[in-house]
Amino acid sequence: MTLLSVEGMTKSFGGRRVLRDVSFTIGAGEIVGLVGTNGAGKSTLGDIVSGITPADAGTMTLLGHPYAPLSAQDACHLGVGVVEQLVTIDPELTVAQAVFRGTPQAGRQQSELREQARVLCREVDLDADPDDLVGELPHFVHPLVETARVLAEDTRLVVLDEVSAVLLPSEVTRLHAVAARLSRQGRGVLYISHRLPEMLEVVDRVLVLREGRIALDRPSASLDPVRLAGETVGGPVSLPVRRQPAALQSSRAEDAPLPAPARPARSDEVALQVRNLRVPGAVEGVDLVLRRGEVVGLTGHRTSGVREIAGALTGELPALSDEALLHGEPRLLTPSADVEALRLPAYRPDEDAYGVDPGETIARTLTDEPWGALTDLRKEIASLRRVIKTVHSLDVKTLSIRTSVGALSGGDQHKLALARWMASARDVVVLHEPARGLDVRARQQVRQLLDEATAHGTSVVVVSVDPDELADFCDRVGIVADGRVARWIDTGELAVDAVRERIVEAATAAA
Numbered sequence: 001m002t003l004l005s006v007e008g009m010t011k012s013f014g015g016r017r018v019l020r021d022v023s024f025t026i027g028a029g030e031i032v033g034l035v036g037t038n039g040a041g042k043s044t045l046g047d048i049v050s051g052i053t054p055a056d057a058g059t060m061t062l063l064g065h066p067y068a069p070l071s072a073q074d075a076c077h078l079g080v081g082v083v084e085q086l087v088t089i090d091p092e093l094t095v096a097q098a099v100f101r102g103t104p105q106a107g108r109q110q111s112e113l114r115e116q117a118r119v120l121c122r123e124v125d126l127d128a129d130p131d132d133l134v135g136e137l138p139h140f141v142h143p144l145v146e147t148a149r150v151l152a153e154d155t156r157l158v159v160l161d162e163v164s165a166v167l168l169p170s171e172v173t174r175l176h177a178v179a180a181r182l183s184r185q186g187r188g189v190l191y192i193s194h195r196l197p198e199m200l201e202v203v204d205r206v207l208v209l210r211e212g213r214i215a216l217d218r219p220s221a222s223l224d225p226v227r228l229a230g231e232t233v234g235g236p237v238s239l240p241v242r243r244q245p246a247a248l249q250s251s252r253a254e255d256a257p258l259p260a261p262a263r264p265a266r267s268d269e270v271a272l273q274v275r276n277l278r279v280p281g282a283v284e285g286v287d288l289v290l291r292r293g294e295v296v297g298l299t300g301h302r303t304s305g306v307r308e309i310a311g312a313l314t315g316e317l318p319a320l321s322d323e324a325l326l327h328g329e330p331r332l333l334t335p336s337a338d339v340e341a342l343r344l345p346a347y348r349p350d351e352d353a354y355g356v357d358p359g360e361t362i363a364r365t366l367t368d369e370p371w372g373a374l375t376d377l378r379k380e381i382a383s384l385r386r387v388i389k390t391v392h393s394l395d396v397k398t399l400s401i402r403t404s405v406g407a408l409s410g411g412d413q414h415k416l417a418l419a420r421w422m423a424s425a426r427d428v429v430v431l432h433e434p435a436r437g438l439d440v441r442a443r444q445q446v447r448q449l450l451d452e453a454t455a456h457g458t459s460v461v462v463v464s465v466d467p468d469e470l471a472d473f474c475d476r477v478g479i480v481a482d483g484r485v486a487r488w489i490d491t492g493e494l495a496v497d498a499v500r501e502r503i504v505e506a507a508t509a510a511a
């Protein structure tokens with residue numbers, strides 16, 4: 001039975017045609033994957049289906065009836081719900097209130113609602129009490145609260161918009177179990193993701209959006225991640241190649257363009273050494289050695305201590321160590337009057353909506369010079385050239401560098417923020433989830449940014465939940481469990497997908 005039918009959908013934003021004559025169906029009990037490059041229009045399509053954005057033209061039917069939602073609330077009443085990656089739920093609500101906030105509650109006992117909320121939380125594998133405040137739950141479980149809400153609203157079709165992007169492999173398995181349960185109940189799921197290997201494990205069929213059209217509509221059984229990645233870009237994609245320790249180049253002037261990295265060669269120079277790192281209640285003795293130009297990954301369950309290790313390195317958490325040396329110079333993890341604190345700079349994609357001001361133009365985001373005060377025309381031209389080069393090399397989908405960053409797709413915003421941040425990254429830095437929400441080409445571009453930085457001596461700690469990102473970007477990956485590094489995986493010995501398998505295996509075992 002057809003649940004949703006979309007016919008001839010089109011949508012433009014300010015002269016840019018995002019969707020062109022898009023048609024597809026989703027059957028009852030079907031899980032359909034929606035993939036495409038950053039800016040391909042996946043969220044726009046998801047937003048139209050879930051009533052957040054109106055289409056310019058086209059029609060939809062839901063269970064055979066005309067379906068034209070006027071708002072997200074309207075779509076929800078008609079049976080379509082959306083769960084987004086960056087969910088904002090009022091932190092003052094209890095879990096029970098959050099779960100039932102979209103459903104009429106008149107005449108229902110609070111105790112009954114709480115009991116039902118408890119059942120729904122169990123259904124989505126959410127370990128929370130109905131009376132817990134949402135604001136006190138870790139942010140990564142908010143999509144699970146939302147999924148429970150969608151179940152409470154008796155939704156026929158659920159749009160999961162990049163929900164898996166922030167989840168660990170074990171949490172993705174949980175999400176997939178929820179999607180499978182929804183499907184067994186006869187509901188439909190539209191599953192939007194860039195994490196192709198995982199997505200292919202759960203979806204029945206895949207739609208590829210390319211240049212605003214459905215370029216492929218095929219059962220998932222006939223696809224593999226590499227082929228699917230090729231379909232998203234409309235040509236072959238090269239497999240990620242194993243990272244090699246960086247070939248260090250001589251230091252460069254601050255604003256000199258980055259030359260292509262030379263052939264890699266091993267560096268034995270230690271950039272950072274920390275012995276017996278402890279964070280009270282979270283980390284119980286971690287040794288970390290980071291060579292110059294090395295990329296070391298850290299991953300682990302939410303309570304493993306991995307975030308706290310990063311917090312200690314960046315000076316956000318009070319921590320102790322027997323010794324911390326930055327290029328041989330002693331540092332303290334907790335500041336004191338005599339010894340300088342370590343305080344590594346950190347990049348986080350989720351801060352301030354991808355770390356950039358959404359109201360700012362692309363041009364201003366990528367330049368540090370105060371343009372209004374710039375009196376030297378050559379400098380201004382050089383600065384604009386650099387902006388245009390970055391926009392081209394990162395393949396940001398825009399008609400103008402005067403476009404505000406907030407109007408770009410999520411992936412394009414993240415690429416710009418990271419490029420801006422990496423341009424000033426020196427020495428030893430911490431990157432949180434550097435490829436989150438990025439398509440296959442964008443991941444390669446980020447990998448290139450990393451390779452260039454490490455070739456110039458920058459050492460990087462990558463903290464991530466994504467096994468593909470860790471396997472592709474890092475020289476070594478530490479699996480953190482119970483406040484210690486339970487295992488190191490050396491990526492240099494294996495092909496990237498074999499590394500990925502090991503990370504998933506080790507991270508799941510340690511969870």
Ligand SMILES: Nc1ncnc2c1ncn2[C@@H]1O[C@H](COP(=O)(O)OP(=O)(O)OP(=O)(O)O)[C@@H](O)[C@H]1O
Pocket residue numbers: 013014018036037038039040041042043044045397398407408409410411412437
């Ligand atoms: N409100 C808006 N105003 C202007 N342009 C917009 C708006 N919303 C989306 N766009 C543009 O529409 C295009 C598609 O964006 P959309 O977010 O749907 O892409 P996406 O495939 O979900 O990308 P990503 O994977 O990066 O999240 C982008 O070029 C984006 O700049």
